Amino acid sequence: MIERILPESEQGIQYTLHEIVGKGGYATVYKSYDSEGTEVAVKVHTLPDDASNHVQNVTVAHVASEVALLQKTNHPHVVQYVDHSVNKERPYIVMEYVPETLGDIVRKGKVTQSVVIDFIRQIPTLLALLQEYEIAHCDLKCSNIGYVDRTLKLLDFGLAIPFSDAVFRIMKNVPPYCPPEFFPVPSRFSGYGNIGIVKRSSDTFSAGKALEFMLTGTYAPSIGETMTNIKETHEKATLPKEFQDFLKVMVARESIQRARKASPDKLRNLADKAVKALGKKVIFKKKQPTGEEIPSGFSSLMDMLGLSPLSP
Structure with a gap:
C-alpha cells in the first residue's frame, strides 16, 4: 500500500496516493484521497530524476492540454475533472475515481x-x-x-x-x-x-x-x-x-x-x-x-x- 502525499495542487489541496490502479508509458494512475478523505483518481506523470528543463516544460504543457480538454467535457459520459498541479517535478491530474472499466x-x-x-x-x-x-x-x-x-x-x-x-x-x-x-x-x-x-x-x-x-x-x-x-x-x-x-x-x-x-x-x-x-x-x-x-x-x-x- 502506497501512502505518499503529493505537493499542493492548483487549488491548494494535498492528495495522498493510496494504490496503483493503472499504469502507462508516461503516467501512473492512483486511487487517492484528498485532505477530507474524499476518494479520487490521481494521474501522476512520471519524470526521471535527471529530466531537463525542456522535458519538464513539455510534460507540464501536456498536462495543461489534457486538463483543458477535461474541463471542456463536463458530461456524465466523461470522467469528471477535479483538480491538477503543474509542479515541474511531479505534475498530476485529479479526476473522479472510476472503480471499474x-x-x-x-x-x-x-x-x-x-x-x-x-x-x-x-x-x-x-x-x-x-x-x-x-x-x-x-x-x-x-x-x-x-x-x-x-x-x-x-x-x-x-x-x-x-x-x-x-x-x-x-x-x-x-x-x-x-x-x-x-x-x-x-x-x-x-x-x-x-x-x-x-x-x-x-x-x-x-x-x-x-x-x-x-x-x-x-x-x-x-x-x-x-x-x-x-x-x-x-x-x-x-x-x-x-x-x-x-x-x-x-x-x-x-x-x-x-x-x-x-x-x-x-x-x-x-x-x-x-x-x-x-x-x-x-x-x-x-x-x-x-x-x-x-x-x-x-x-x-x-x-x-x-x-x-x-x-x-
Whole structure:
C-alpha cells in the first residue's frame, strides 16, 4: 500500500496516493484521497530524476492540454475533472475515481449480454460527444472506458487532441485497436518522418474494435483481416445481421465510409436495431470465462460463452 502525499495542487489541496490502479508509458494512475478523505483518481506523470528543463516544460504543457480538454467535457459520459498541479517535478491530474472499466470486466470474464447491450446503446452518444467537443480521443479501448452503474464513461485523455490540431501526428508502435489511418506512412514533409492521420471517424473504428475485444478478449491479427474475421465468426456464432451491420460500419477500413455510414444519427439507428435483435437472438450464460482464457476468434468464444439463438 502506497501512502505518499503529493505537493499542493492548483487549488491548494494535498492528495495522498493510496494504490496503483493503472499504469502507462508516461503516467501512473492512483486511487487517492484528498485532505477530507474524499476518494479520487490521481494521474501522476512520471519524470526521471535527471529530466531537463525542456522535458519538464513539455510534460507540464501536456498536462495543461489534457486538463483543458477535461474541463471542456463536463458530461456524465466523461470522467469528471477535479483538480491538477503543474509542479515541474511531479505534475498530476485529479479526476473522479472510476472503480471499474470494460477492460476489467473482460479480464474478469464478466462480459454479459446486458454489458454488451449497454455498450451498443451508449457508444453512439460517446462518439457524438467527442465530435461535439471537437476532440479526437486517439486511445479509445476497453481499459479507457469506465463502466459505473451501467453507464459508460470516457477515461484518459492523455493522447487526445482538438480536431483543429488533428491533421497528422507521428505514430509509433500503433496498437491493434487503432484505425488504418493511424499506421505510419512516409511523410512528404521534411523532418516529420512517418506520420499517421487523425480523422473525425478514427475513434469510431477504435470503438468497434473495443466491442470486438469485449466479445473475444483479442483483436483480429491485422487491419486487413478484421472484416473477414468478423464476418466468418459472426456467421458461426449466428449473431444477428443487425449486430453485424452495426459493427461493420464502425470498423470500415476507409475513414470516409465510417464518416458517411457511421455518423452519430446513423449509428444510433443501427444501434437501436442491433440491441433489439440481440434481445431476441443471443443468450449469455451466467458463468463466463476469464479474459485471459478467451481464445482468438468469435466461434471458439461463442462456444465457451454458451451463446445460442432463440427460436423465432
